[in-house]
Amino acid sequence: MANQKNKKKKNIKKKKTRRIRFGRIFLVVLILFLFFYLLSSIFKFPIKNIYIKGNELLSDQEIIEIAGIENYPSIFDISSHEMKKRLEKNVLIKSAKIEKKYLREVHITIRDNDPLYYDSDKKVTVLSNKKTVKKQWNVPFLMNYIPDTISNLFFEKMNSLDRTIIQRISEIQYDPNDVDEERFLLHMKDGNYVYLTLEKFEVIDGYVDIIKTFDNKKGILYLDSGEYFKIIE
Secondary structure: OHHHHHHHHHHOOOOOOOOOOHHHHHHHHHHHHHHHHHHHHHHHOEOOEEEEEOOOOOOHHHHHHHHOOOOOOEOOOOOHHHHHHHHHOOOOEEEEEEEEEOOOEEEEEEEEOOEEEEEOOOOEEEEOOOOEEOOOOOOOEEOOOOOHHHHHHHHHHHHHOOHHHHOOEEEEEEOOOOOOOOEEEEEEOOOOEEEEEHHHHHHHHHHHHHHHOOOOOOEEEEOOOOOEEEEOO
16 A cells, blocks of 8 residues: 555656746846947947048048038948049049948048149140149149140150159140150259150159259250250350
8 A cells, every 4th residue: 555655656746836037037138228229329329530641632621521421420321332432433533442440430541633734725634544624733834735646645654754753843835846746845843944755754753863963053954865954044
């Protein structure tokens, strides 16, 4: 009889009751809420700093407005690709590089579309990508008409010059002679004159070193035929 009672006890299944721990559930919900709140707040943070470099033709404010971030939106609400696209549509910008850093900084690097010379015949400034604008900059002044047959080559030669040398040129005059129809006279800002042909145009890149040999005297430098200097009395 005792064995039968023990067997019955073993067959009886005990039902366990589990207490719902509301405290832990509340803590988990609270942590999740705070996490998503913090995450959403980060996504809404406005841009704090905008750094711009490389621009000389457009101001920082103009760059910011063209990029479409003048209202300092959240860094997650703006597309680097879209900003780059907007900036490079501007005729004065050759290329733009956009970087987002530290969640609240935008770094913009601009490569200007350099003005090469002002064409007085057409009354436009010619840029390094051959586009033109009406605005004038402190660039060489092309004083007269250049025939279409050599204008493209003239542009290519100007575009290949060192930009610091271009800044030294005040005026450019198309001045062909019986020997060479591609001859030019450059008026330098230091008071010197330089004769050049398109064939030897790149020689002017060495202008600074060449004039050093003439003891700061003023005159005419003939680089179209040979290389000699005629002093102006």
